[in-house]
Amino acid sequence: MPHFRTYDDAELHYRVLGPADAALPPLVCLAGGPGRDAAYLGDLGEMAAHRQLIIPDSRGTGDSPPAADPSRYAFPRLAEDLEALRAHLGLERFALLGHDAGATLAQAYAAMYPQRPTRLVLVCPGSRLQGELTDDAREIFEARADEEWWPAASAAVQQLAEASDLSEVRELLFAAAPLAYGRWEEPQRAHAAAEGAQLGPVPRAGFWQGVDEQARLALLAGLARVTCPVLVVTGDRDAVTGMRAGELVASSLPGATVRPLHGVGHYPWVDEPGLFGSVVEDFLRTA
Template identity: 80%
Template sequence: MPTFRTYDDAELHYRVLGPADSPLAPLLCLAGGPGRDAAYLGDLGGLSGRRPLIVPDSRGTGGSPTAADPSRYAFPHLAEDIEALRAHLGLERFALLAHSAGAAVAQAYAAAHPQRLTRLVLVCPGSRLQGELPDDAREIFAARRDEEWWPEAAAAVRQLAEATDLDEVRRLLLTAAPLGYGRWEEPQRAHAATQGEQLGPVPRAGFWQGVDEQAMGAVLEGLRRVECPVLVVTGDRDGMAGMRAGELVAESFPHAQVRPLHAVGHYPWVDEPELFGQVVEEFLHAS
C-alpha cells in the first residue's frame, strides 16, 4: 500500500483503485464515521471502473498509524493531511468526494484551500458544522415502522445512547443498521456486517475535540469563498443524516446544488450503485 508523509512527518497510507491508464482525472475520496476504516466505501458502486479513486486511510484507521498527539484526529487537522496527500501526488487541482462525517473534513479543506478544488461532492453529510441538527432523520426512520426490522432497530437506537462496552456497541450498531439503508436486502446486510470491525473509537472520539465555535465559524466563512461547483447528494430514506442537513450544507457554498435520490439511504452506492455512479460522473463531467 502506498504511503505519504504529512505535515508532522506522520506516514499515512492510501489506496489507488481503478485503471492506472485512465484518461480521466482521479477522484480523491474521504470516508466518514468518523474514524471508520475507508474499506466500507468499496469502489463506490463501480466509480473505480470509470476513473482512478484515491482513498486515504485517515489517522488511526486502515493502514495508517494512530496519532501520537490526539488533537490530530480533529477534522481541521485531517484536512491538512489531505493537502499533504495532494502535494505528494503532484496534483495542482483535483476533485474531492466525501461521505458523511468526511464531509466536515472536506469542508475544512475547501475553506483552507479553495483554489485546489475543481469539483466537490458531499454524500449524505451531517450539518453539525452548520450549527443545526434537523429532526427529519428521525421522521424518515419513524416512517418505516411497518418494516419487519424496525422494532429491534428502534430498541437498539435507544440502547446505544447509554452503551459503553465496545462489543455491545458493535452489536447494537448492527441491529440498528437497517435505518441507514434504503432497503434491507443481501447487499445492504453484507455491507452493514463490516461496520463493527471497522470502528475506530479513538479517532471517532477526537474528531470534534478542540474545535470550538470560533474555529467552525472560520470554516463557514471560508466556504463562502469556494468557487468550484459543489454537489450534495442526499437520500430520502437516510435515517442517519436525513435530507435537510444536506440542504443546510449546500447553503454554505456560493455554487452548490442538492441532488436527492429516491429510495436511497445513507450509503447510496450500496442501495443504487448505477444511479449513484451516473449522478457523480455527470457532475464531474459538467462544464
C-alpha cells in the same frame, strides 16, 4: 500499500483503485464515521471501473498509524494531512468526494485551500459545521415503522445511548443498521456486517476536539469563498443524517446543487450503485 509523509512526518497510507486515465482525473474520496476504516466505501458503486479513486486512510484507521497527539484527529488537522497527500500526488487541483463526516472534512479542506478543489461532492453530510442539527432523520426512521426490522432497530437505537462495552455496541449497531439503508437485502446486510470491526473509537472521539465556535465560524466564512462546483447528494431514506442537513450544507456553499435520490439511505452506492455512480460521474464530467 502506497504511503505519504504528512506535515509532522507521520507516514499515512492510501489506496488507489481503478486505472489511471489522462482524460479522467482521479477522484480523492474521504471516508466518514468519523474514524471509520475507509474500506466501507468499497469502489463507490463500481466508479473505479472507469475513474481512478484515491482513498486515504486517515490517522488511526485502516493501515495508517494512530496519532501521537490526539489533537491531530480533529478534522481541520486532517485537512492538513489531505493537503500533504495532494502534494505527494503532484496534483495542482483535484476533485474531492466526502461521505458523512468525510463531507465535513472535505468542506474544511475547501475552506482552508479554496484554490485546490475542481469539484466537490458531499454525500449524505451532516450539518454540525453549519451550526444546526436537523430532525428529519428521526421522521424518516419513524415513517418506516411498518417494516419488519423496525422494532429491533428501534430498541437497539435506544440501547446504544447506554451501551459502553465495545462488543455490545457492535451488536447493537448491526441491529440498528437497517435504518441506514434504503432496503434491507443481502448487499445491505453484508455492508452493515463489516461496520463493527471498522470503527475507530479514538479517532471518532477526536474528530471535533478543539473545534470551538470561533474555529467553526472561520471555516464557514471560508466556505463562502469556495468557487468550484459543488454537488450535495442526499437520500430520502437516510435515517442517519436525513435530507435537510444536505440542504443546509448546500446553502453555505455558493452555487451548490442538491441532488436527492429516491429509495436511497445513508450509503447510496450500496442501495443504488448505478444511479449513484451516474449522478456523480455526470457531475464530474460537466464542463
